[in-house]
Amino acid sequence: MVLRVVQWATGGVGVAAIRAIAEHPELELVGCWVHSTDKAGRDVGELIGAEPLGVTATDSIDDILALAADAVVYAPLMANPDEVAALLASGKNVVTPVGWVYPSERSSAALRAAALEGNATLHGTGIAPGGISEKFPLLFSAMSTGVTFVRAEEFSDLRTYDAPDVVRHVMGFGNTPDNALSGPMQKLLDAGFIQAVRMCTDRLGFAADPKVRATQEIAVAAAPITDTPIGTIEPGQVAGRRFVWDALVGDEVVVRVAVNWLMGEKNLDPAWTFGAEGQRYEMEFRGNPDFTVTIKGFQSEAGEDGPESGVVATAAHCVNSIPAVCAAAPGIATYLDLPLISGTAAPSLARS
Structure with a gap:
């Protein structure tokens, strides 16, 4: 079963996540939220410098909440807990590199309640914090x-x-x-x-x-x-x-x-x-x-072209976590709650 995924924000991590979703065999991009009105209404493929993907970006959170989607890769520059709560309450699992790697019960109570309301799961991941640091x-x-x-x-x-x-x-x-x-x-x-x-x-x-x-x-x-x-x-x-x-x-x-x-x-x-x-x-x-x-x-050398490897790795860690997060019990899931997460074979080398 293919999982339907929304990308939230198209900064460096967001662009890398869109590319990772596109080549993941278990995932399909079905929506994209953007902060800029200049990006809204445009094909997501155009926004990332690729061929059209058939998905139109929107700057309306209501549009995203109304989508039938399994998961959201939530990757703004800074987290807004109210946005995350709304996504969870709408029934969408949230994977994010901007927080909640190992939140306390007290600090995450409202998000846990929203997740239980929507029968969804929140998972914080990334690279540091979110990987190499714990x-x-x-x-x-x-x-x-x-x-x-x-x-x-x-x-x-x-x-x-x-x-x-x-x-x-x-x-x-x-x-x-x-x-x-x-x-x-x-x-x-x-x-x-x-x-x-x-x-x-x-x-x-x-x-x-x-x-x-x-x-x-x-x-x-x-x-x-x-x-x-x-x-x-x-x-x-x-x-x-x-x-x-x-x-x-x-x-x-x-x-x-x-x-x-x-x-x-x-x-x-x-x-x-x-x-x-x-x-x-x-x-x-x-x-x-x-x-x-x-x-x-994971760190580029000064003068090198192309995206920072650590940014791409952060996005990959998020995207590769989606199947396990969607299968997890509702609430907040940390690494201690999830099974082993791995990457997937390149499409040209994968089993048919």
């Missing part, structure tokens, strides 16, 4: 016993992130340190990464303090940095950010999730670098045995 660490932890410490860390060069408004006004690059530290980024990241840390501590069984410690550091430009998506970053302006979330048992850190965002490795103060391994996602485990897992390929 799902993969838990998976790899099975290779060790007596675990004492787990770390999941991102090292990314933001010169490839072609979203200047987000980079400057949300992420705080090019601002003064005081403005960046008081800006929205810490709060926005806390919402997802604290859930990631708590999923790890709960599943691994650490007697961790319920409060996750969040810290951040900033590097500024020591000289002009010109090759950025926001133009030149002048000396003294923010050119690097590091966020860390720690779970502690007493004074001992047992789970750490960290993000390192740099505008390249030159002219930074302090002189931060990615180290010899360059851009990567890295997971470290201490137990019996100790080991480290490094994942490369």
